[in-house]
Amino acid sequence: MHAGGLLGGEVMPEDALINVVKEDELLDVLTLAMALNYQRNSYSLWESVVKAYQDPKTSWIFNPIVVATKDIHELREALLLHRVGLQPNRHPDIWQRVAKGIVHSSEQGNVQGLIESVEFDNLLLKEIMQGSRKTEFPYLSGPKIFNYWLYVLECYAKVSWKSRELISIAPDTHILKATVKLGLCTEEVLIGSGDDRIAVANAWIKALAGSGLASIDVHTPLWLWSRAGFPPLTVT
Structure with missing residues (x-):
């Protein structure tokens, strides 16, 4: 029924990134933005993400290596410019903490490297992000967003997880x-x-x-x- 369009539509918020974000940058864009994907309109979030990604003044916010060492005031201005971030203190802090978590977990300093470091094993990734290094991945480590994040990476970035059958529904x-x-x-x-x-x-x-x-x-x-x-x- 979903495939036939009988459940109210087929366009998901993340579809805004299709044919916009470069393939080799998609994992980082999806991951950083999803850390803020809670208690807000998802469609508005991803529309803001597209604007920030296409703007040369703000596109750097999706590069974990750059964000990890960026002055927090500069990051705040960039996140608020296109309303990727809405809370001037909390959202820049979350964004930078997640970026640092990615960099610290990967030799390449990006999400691709993080996933490769666990050999595409979502259970091992869960142990890291919800266990030993949970504080480095605020909100993204929560059970609702974490499971949906795994699913989004699979759907949009073609990540093939070892134990995908264990990815839980995201109970929003x-x-x-x-x-x-x-x-x-x-x-x-x-x-x-x-x-x-x-x-x-x-x-x-x-x-x-x-x-x-x-x-x-x-x-x-x-x-x-x-x-x-x-x-x-x-x-x-």
């Missing part, structure tokens, strides 16, 4: 609502606590067991369906 507000709508969880999970999100993620793992699908595979259809206000699930 739309996924919570869609899960309740389909009866997999009760309305209590709509409170959105950490335990609620874990319950939703586990519900999808159980529901899709033996189907050949990873739970992250249903993220986009559910997200679009919820965002569109749940158009009826009828096949025409």
Whole structure:
């Protein structure tokens, strides 16, 4: 039904980068921007990212090596110029901390090097980013954004993960609502606590067991369906 365009649309926020960002820079752009992809309109974020990427005055913000050593005041001005960052203190700090985390984790100083250092093993990457070096990857290390980040890198940058079947659905507000709508969880999970999100993620793992699908595979259809206000699930 998703493939047939019956769930409310097929354009995702990250589609704004297609045919805009260079292939060898895509991993860095996706990763740095996704560290700010929470509690805001995702479409607006990626539109701002495109503007900043195309502007010679601000394109450097997507280079982890440059960002890691840049004066925080310069970084703040660049992030706010096209509204990539909205919070003048918090967002530049997060952006620079993630950039430093990437540089410290990779000989090449970029996301490609970080992924290669774990030999495309998403479980090992999870241990690093959610465990031993969690403080270097604020928000990106959170279970919601981390799993969706893995999925986005797969979809847009063609990263092939060793254990993709273990990539959990990213239980944001739309996924919570869609899960309740389909009866997999009760309305209590709509409170959105950490335990609620874990319950939703586990519900999808159980529901899709033996189907050949990873739970992250249903993220986009559910997200679009919820965002569109749940158009009826009828096949025409």
